[in-house]
Amino acid sequence: MNSDAMRATLRVTKALSDIQRLRILLMLRAGELCVCRIVAVLGLAPSTVSKHLSVLSAADLVDSRKDGRWAYYRLPQGAALKTVKPVLKWLEGALAGDASVENDARRLKEALSCPPERISERQRKRHMG
Numbered sequence: 001m002n003s004d005a006m007r008a009t010l011r012v013t014k015a016l017s018d019i020q021r022l023r024i025l026l027m028l029r030a031g032e033l034c035v036c037r038i039v040a041v042l043g044l045a046p047s048t049v050s051k052h053l054s055v056l057s058a059a060d061l062v063d064s065r066k067d068g069r070w071a072y073y074r075l076p077q078g079a080a081l082k083t084v085k086p087v088l089k090w091l092e093g094a095l096a097g098d099a100s101v102e103n104d105a106r107r108l109k110e111a112l113s114c115p116p117e118r119i120s121e122r123q124r125k126r127h128m129g
Helices: 004-015 019-030 035-042 046-058 078-094 099-112 116-128
Strands: 063-067 070-074
Touching: 004 046, 019 035, 019 046, 019 070, 019 078, 019 099, 035 046, 035 070, 035 099, 035 116, 046 063, 046 070
Parallel strands: none
Antiparallel strands: 063 070
16 A cells, blocks of 8 residues: 555656756755746746646645745745755756756846746736747
């Protein structure tokens, strides 16, 4: 019989088995981000990013909240952070100096300097035309 701990572990390992989800987790170290900023850094369709965020959420690796038309994601707080901390520490060590992680950090800095409305408008134009 499978235990709850075994199923939870499988959800986490599944969530970690994709490059985009690793990139998202590492980005969220900077703090809470709206989906539009994550989309801007990854360069993927919003629907694809939402699917990745859904997998991370199902594994309890991220928390989310809605504020009007904006959806925000962050690393879990409180007791849930105890599960995520070792995962992040391992990822940080394993990916230290990785060029794509460093590039994501630069792109995130640019995205954070731009209002979400402008980012969202650019994304709509890009995906409509």
